[in-house]
Amino acid sequence: xxxxxxxxxxxxxxxxxxxxxxxxxxxxxxxxxxxxxxxxxxxxxxxxxxxxxxxxxxxxxxxxxxxxxxxxxxxxxxxxxxxxxxxxxxxxxxxxxxxxxxxxxxxxxxxxxxxxxxxxxxxxxxxxxxxxxxxxxxxxxxxxxxxxxxxxxxxxxxxxxxxxxxxxxxxxxxxxxxxxxxxxxxxxxxxxxxxxxxxxxxxxxxxxxxxxxxxxxxxxxxxxxxxxxxxxxxxxxxxxxxxxxxxxxxxxxxxxxxxxxxxxxxxxxxxxxxxxxxxxxxxxxxxxxxxxxxxxxxxxxxxxxxxxxxxxxxxxxxxxxxxxxxxxxxxxxxxxxxxxxxxxxxxxxxxxxxxxxxxxxxxxxxxxxxxxxxxxxxxxxxxxxxxxxxxxxxxxxxxxxxxxxxxxxxxxxxxxxxxxxxxxxxxxxxxxxxxxxxxxxxxxxxxxxxxxxxxxxxxxxxxxxxxxxxxxxxxxxxxxxxxxxxxxxxxxxxxxxxxxxxxxxxxxxxxxxxxxxxxxxxxxxxxxxxxxxxxxxxxxxxxxxxxxxxxxxxxxxxxxxxxxxxxxxxxxxxxxxxxxxxxxxxxxxxxxxxxxxxxxxxxxxxxxxxxxxxxxxxxxxxxxxxxxxxxxxxxxxxxxxxxxxxxxxxxxxx
Numbered sequence: 001x002x003x004x005x006x007x008x009x010x011x012x013x014x015x016x017x018x019x020x021x022x023x024x025x026x027x028x029x030x031x032x033x034x035x036x037x038x039x040x041x042x043x044x045x046x047x048x049x050x051x052x053x054x055x056x057x058x059x060x061x062x063x064x065x066x067x068x069x070x071x072x073x074x075x076x077x078x079x080x081x082x083x084x085x086x087x088x089x090x091x092x093x094x095x096x097x098x099x100x101x102x103x104x105x106x107x108x109x110x111x112x113x114x115x116x117x118x119x120x121x122x123x124x125x126x127x128x129x130x131x132x133x134x135x136x137x138x139x140x141x142x143x144x145x146x147x148x149x150x151x152x153x154x155x156x157x158x159x160x161x162x163x164x165x166x167x168x169x170x171x172x173x174x175x176x177x178x179x180x181x182x183x184x185x186x187x188x189x190x191x192x193x194x195x196x197x198x199x200x201x202x203x204x205x206x207x208x209x210x211x212x213x214x215x216x217x218x219x220x221x222x223x224x225x226x227x228x229x230x231x232x233x234x235x236x237x238x239x240x241x242x243x244x245x246x247x248x249x250x251x252x253x254x255x256x257x258x259x260x261x262x263x264x265x266x267x268x269x270x271x272x273x274x275x276x277x278x279x280x281x282x283x284x285x286x287x288x289x290x291x292x293x294x295x296x297x298x299x300x301x302x303x304x305x306x307x308x309x310x311x312x313x314x315x316x317x318x319x320x321x322x323x324x325x326x327x328x329x330x331x332x333x334x335x336x337x338x339x340x341x342x343x344x345x346x347x348x349x350x351x352x353x354x355x356x357x358x359x360x361x362x363x364x365x366x367x368x369x370x371x372x373x374x375x376x377x378x379x380x381x382x383x384x385x386x387x388x389x390x391x392x393x394x395x396x397x398x399x400x401x402x403x404x405x406x407x408x409x410x411x412x413x414x415x416x417x418x419x420x421x422x423x424x425x426x427x428x429x430x431x432x433x434x435x436x437x438x439x440x441x442x443x444x445x446x447x448x449x450x451x452x453x454x455x456x457x458x459x460x461x462x463x464x465x466x467x468x469x470x471x472x473x474x475x476x477x478x479x480x481x482x483x484x485x486x487x488x489x490x491x492x493x494x495x496x497x498x499x500x501x502x503x504x505x506x507x508x509x510x511x512x513x514x515x516x517x518x519x520x521x522x523x524x525x526x527x528x529x530x531x532x533x534x535x536x537x538x539x540x541x542x543x544x545x546x547x548x549x550x551x552x553x554x555x556x557x558x559x560x561x562x563x564x565x566x567x568x569x570x571x572x573x574x575x576x577x578x579x580x581x582x583x584x585x586x587x588x589x590x591x592x593x594x595x596x597x598x599x600x601x602x603x604x605x606x607x608x609x610x611x612x613x614x615x616x617x618x619x620x621x622x623x624x625x626x627x628x629x630x631x632x633x634x635x636x637x638x639x640x641x642x643x644x645x646x647x648x649x650x651x652x653x654x
Contacts, residue, residue: 040233040264041089041090041091041264042089042090042128042129042233042234042264042265042266043087043088043089043090043128043129043130043266044087044088044089044111044126044127044128044234044266044268045086045087045124045126045127045128045130046084046085046086046087046111046125046126046127047085047124047125047126047127048083048084048085048125049081049083049084049085049107049110049119049120049125049126050081050082050083050084050119051080051081051103051106051110051115051119051291052080053080080103080106080291081103081106081107081110081119081291081292082290082291082292083292083293084103084107084286084288084291084292084293085293085296086286086293086296088234088266088267088268088284089266090260090264090265090266091260091261091264091265092260092266092267092283092284093253093256093257093260093267093268093269093281093282093283093284094266094267094268094269094282094283094284094285094286095269095270095271095274095282095284095285095286096108096268096269096270096271096286096288097270097271097272097274097285097286097287097288097320097324098287098288098289098294098324098327099289099324099327100272101290102288102289102290102291103288103290103291104238104239104270104288105148105238105239105270106291107270107288108145108236108237108238108268108270109238109653111126111139111143111234111236111268112139112140112143112145112236113135113136113137113138113139113140113143113145114136114140114145114457114652114653115136117135117136120133120134120135120136120139121134122134126139128142128233128234140457140458140459142232142233142234143232143233143234143235143236144227144228144230144232144234144235144236145227145236145237145238145458146223146224146227146235146236146237146238146240147223147238147454147653147654148238148239148240148242149450149654150202150219150220150222150223151223151450151451151453151454151654152200152202152219152222152223152226152451153200153380153384153448153451154199154200154201154202154213155199155200155383155384155387155388156199156200156380156383156384157196157197157198157199157200158187158192158195158196158197158198158200158214158218158222159183159187159196159197160380160383161200161222161226162183162186162187162192162222162225162226162229163179163180163183164376164380165225165226165227165229165460166179166182166183166229166230167179167376168368168373168376168455168460168461169229169230169458169460170182170229170230171368172368172369172372182229183229186225186228186229187225189255189258189259189262190221190224190225190255190259191221191255192218192221192222192225195214195218198213198214199213199214200213200214200219200222201213201214201219202214202216202219215248216243216244216245216248217244217245217247217248217249217251217252220240220244220248220252221252221255224237224240224252224255224256227458228259231263232265233265233266234265234266234267234268235256235259235260235265235266235267235268236268236269237256237267237268237269237270238269238270239269239270239271239272240252240253240256240269240271241253241271241272241274241278242272246275246277249275249278250275250277250278250281253278253281253282254281256269256281257281273321274318274320275318276318279299279318279320282299283298284296284297284298285297285298285299285302285320287302287320287323287324287327289327294323294327295323299319299320302319302320302323303319306319306322306323306326309326311326367459367461367462368461370462370464370465373461373462373465373469374465374468374469374472376461377461377465377466377469377470378469378472378473380469381469381470381473382473384448385473385474385477388444391440391441391444392477394440395437395440395477395481396480396481396484398437398481399437399481399482399484399485400484400485400488402433402437402485402489403484403485403486403487403488403489404488404489404492406426406429406430406433406489406493407488407489407491407492407493408492410422410423410425410426410489410492410493411492411493411494412492412493412494413426413493413494415590415591415592415593416592416593416594417592417594417606417607419592420591420592420607420612423493423495423581424550424578426489426493427574427577427578427581428548428550428570428574430489430509430577431512431545431548431570431573431574431577432541432545432570434485434509434512434513434516435512435513435515435516435519435541435544435569435570436516436537436541437481437513437516438513438516438517438519438520439520439534439537441517441520442520442523442524442527442530442533442534442537443530445520445521445524446524446527446529446530446533449524449525449645449648450654452466452645452649453645453648453649453652453654454652454654456645456649456652457649457652457654463642463645463646463649464642466645467521467638467639467641467642467645470521470638471638474514474517475514478510478513478514478517479510481513482506482507482509482510482512482513483506485509486502486505486506486509490502490505495581496580496581496586498585501580501581501584504580505577505580507627508573508576508577508580511573511576511627511630511631511634512573512630514630514634515569515573515630515633515634515637516569518633518634518635518636518637518638518641519537519540519569519633519637520537521637521638521641522637522638522640522641522644523536523537523540524641525641525644525645525648526644541569543564543568544564544567544568544569544570545568545570546564547561547564547565547568547570547571548565548568548570548571548574549565549568549571549574549575549616549617550570550574553617554617569633572626572629572630572633573626573630575616575618575622575626576623576626576627576630578612578613578616578618579613579618579620579622579623579626580623581609582609582610582612582613583609583610583613583620583623584620586608586609587608587609587610587613587620588608588609588610589608589609590605590606590607590608591607591608591609591612592605592606592607592612593605593606594606
């Protein structure tokens with residue numbers, strides 16, 4: 001049992017494709033036995049936090065060019081957040097509430113370290129236990145952040161999802177056994193043990209969605225577990241009840257209430273319309289309106305403030321719902337808005353001894369061993385691909401059917417002038433078929449990118465490790481695709497009868513699909529959605545094919561387009577296939593006869609293999625240079641993908 005658990009992410013057993021299972025009864029320890037018996041207390045204090053609205057580039061251009069419209073100056077734009085102040089303590093839940101556009105998500109993103117950094121640069125805007133936090137990196141280490149969307153891999157089980165998060169977030173000092181024990185305890189704590197071996201489900205389209213996944217409430221708890229596994233002092237949640245039914249929403253809040261008390265964590269969450277039952281688990285409220293604090297305090301203090309302003313709470317509404325309705329009206333009356341704000345409580349809490357003179361002990365989280373990162377990511381990527389049965393079956397069927405179809409169309413091409421043209425057409429069409437055969441992976445890669453951005457923003461692993469792991473998983477799978485395509489088409493067409501030539505043909509096809517996979521990976525990093533990504537792939541492949549030398553000879557390409565001939569992904573594999581067919585032992589052999597039969601040696605020889613290569617302007621000595629260039633395409637597109645992902649990760653709000 002213990003050996004199975006410790007092998008889940010053990011690099012020595014990386015080729016395992018099934019997760020070990022253990023029931024809740026097998027867990028030997030209670031839920032909180034892997035944390036300090038008396039966790040430290042924390043206090044989060046925010047003082048006058050502001051975030052200006054982003055400037056519009058065309059806002060100042062209109063008055064400059066149209067002075068007749070600039071008689072009245074434009075109204076000053078309100079900030080996204082305006083002098084927000086509050087205090088949140090351990091073992092309690094602070095709910096950030098307000099209408100849509102009030103600034104709830106903006107506030108949480110800034111506190112989680114996903115702002116520009118200028119909002120917290122001035123101390124003491126954000127303090128934890130009296131220690132000023134002035135950098136985004138500090139906030140990201142200190143605060144766990146659960147986004148509104150559940151960005152999880154649907155084809156991993158609940159246990160696997162949390163285990164991988166623990167593997168990346170807990171560091172190398174924690175052993176595999178300790179990771180498993182902590183994950184089992186966390187699943188018990190969040191009531192996930194019963195669905196530990198169920199797929200997460202719920203994303204990535206039909207190809208990546210298993211027939212049955214966990215419920216929406218359970219999936220939300222998995223998201224919470226992923227960002228709780230390293231036990232952050234502050235836990236931020238952006239609308240954790242969004243999209244859930246009332247029962248599941250209450251269950252999530254009840255669990256967060258238990259977690260906050262058990263771990264003495266500071267829990268700050270945003271919520272849109274809490275019910276009476278939800279309010280029972282909330283310790284204090286931060287009501288925002290147009291980026292400003294309308295009220296900060298308990299539910300009872302909000303009721304008192306509404307009563308002082310003459311508002312009677314109807315039976316069908318709770319005090320918070322009424323406050324959200326009248327806040328917009330009170331915003332025009334500064335005196336009444338200030339009375340609703342009730343800032344006295346903030347001043348009292350700020351002067352309390354629990355805020356100052358505290359300590360902030362957050363372990364530095366650096367990247368682990370690159371080899372371990374690559375190994376763990378390879379396991380995860382392999383499991384995802386192995387379980388994406390539709391994609392795997394489609395790839396194999398496409399290769400076999402494509403190879404058989406082309407072999408039947410070009411069956412036993414004769415050694416005559418027409419046969420030379422048919423072979424060239426076969427090679428050109430095969431290139432187009434193979435390079436466009438990896439488009440179906442685009443939606444899967446786009447969904448995986450959101451998971452990748454969430455993990456990269458938490459410094460779970462290096463993005464370069466992901467790119468390497470992706471290549472390690474795709475390379476053998478694409479080799480199988482190359483063999484399945486090459487075997488039927490090569491021998492049915494009757495290409496050069498040599499095992500060495502066939503092996504080189506398989507190598508060329510493998511390099512072609514490797515280049516295509518790298519191109520799709522790069523475009524999945526660039527594209528915002530599937531529609532644009534698919535369009536970009538069609539444009540790239542169409543332009544590359546046009547300048548491959550098949551339609552337009554190199555000498556006829558306009559000078560200003562000449563560079564496209566050298567960057568075309570079609571040119572080098574097309575030359576390579578021609579060299580393999582007509583070079584080497586076929587260089588001095590007659591490959592086109594007229595007036596007889598090539599098998600009998602009669603008739604007139606029109607062309608040797610060398611003549612065909614010279615006629616196409618192909619140098620046989622460039623065989624391995626072309627192989628190197630194709631490998632270069634494979635590497636360059638992956639390096640470009642890595643650069644784009646790094647740029648995206650630096651700006652992500654996930």
